[in-house]
Amino acid sequence: KQEVTQIPAALSVPEGENLVLNCSFTDSAIYNLQWFRQDPGKGLTSLLLIQSSQREQTSGRLNASLDKSSGRSTLYIAASQPGDSATYLCAGGAMAGKSTFGDGTTLTVKP
Amino acid sequence: DTGVSQDPRHKITKRGQNVTFRCDPISEHNRLYWYRQTLGQGPEFLTYFQNEAQLEKSRLLSDRFSAERPKGSFSTLEIQRTEQGDSAMYLCASSPVPGTGYTFGSGTRLTVV
Numbered sequence: 286k287q288e289v290t291q292i293p294a295a296l297s298v299p300e301g302e303n304l305v306l307n308c309s310f311t312d313s314a315i316y317n318l319q320w321f322r323q324d325p326g327k328g329l330t331s332l333l334l335i336q337s338s339q340r341e342q343t344s345g346r347l348n349a350s351l352d353k354s355s356g357r358s359t360l361y362i363a364a365s366q367p368g369d370s371a372t373y374l375c376a377g378g379a380m381a382g383k384s385t386f387g388d389g390t391t392l393t394v395k396p
Numbered sequence: 397d398t399g400v401s402q403d404p405r406h407k408i409t410k411r412g413q414n415v416t417f418r419c420d421p422i423s424e425h426n427r428l429y430w431y432r433q434t435l436g437q438g439p440e441f442l443t444y445f446q447n448e449a450q451l452e453k454s455r456l457l458s459d460r461f462s463a464e465r466p467k468g469s470f471s472t473l474e475i476q477r478t479e480q481g482d483s484a485m486y487l488c489a490s491s492p493v494p495g496t497g498y499t500f501g502s503g504t505r506l507t508v509v
Contacts, residue, residue: 289438316495327502328402328487329439334497374438382427382494383452386438 287312291387306390308358308375317378318351318358322371365394400501408507416474417504421490431487478508
């Protein structure tokens with residue numbers, strides 16, 4: 286059974302700082318790894334999807350990496366802004382399509 | 397294409413009542429998923445459909461829960477005899493094929509009083 290862990294549960298940084306969010310998973314037979322952003326009371330917005338054959342994906346100030354052998358993924362946010370404040374969730378996807386989510390890291394970027 | 401739509405956005409119901417939620421996926425997406433999320437937790441898988449076929453159902457889903465996707469288009473999730481423990485955000489997601497990542501709707505927030 287896939288288990289996904291995100292540490293820390295909360296992170297506070299000053300504006301402009303570069304930061305890394307961590308995601309660990311137990312089953313290396315992962316099919317893909319997807320990072321989401323969730324604002325309070327809202328649904329999930331997809332940020333990046335990494336297929337199992339890929340090592341990383343980039344979109345703007347975001348870069349996500351995947352290391353299946355170590356069971357880890359990271360989300361790197363460059364030059365953080367107050368608008369980046371949200372909860373960030375990672376999800377490990379199985380080939381059949383079902384995904385297992387971590388509990389998220391709540392990021393606060395202070396002006 | 398307006399993305400994944402969920403209705404209603406919020407639902408307050410009394411314990412013991414039945415509730416039904418609707419999800420309209422992106423039109424060309426064959427896969428449709430239901431998840432449940434409680435405060436401070438990540439979404440938990442409930443069930444998913446490939447077109448109109450329900451392929452998997454979580455053990456979290458008691459027999460009070462039922463989901464349908466008639467004609468492989470929109471889906472409904474019904475909860476019978478609601479309990480306070482059913483209070484959560486119910487999220488729907490769709491994808492074109494397995495393994496291509498999800499697009500989520502805005503969710504339905506259920507409060508059972």
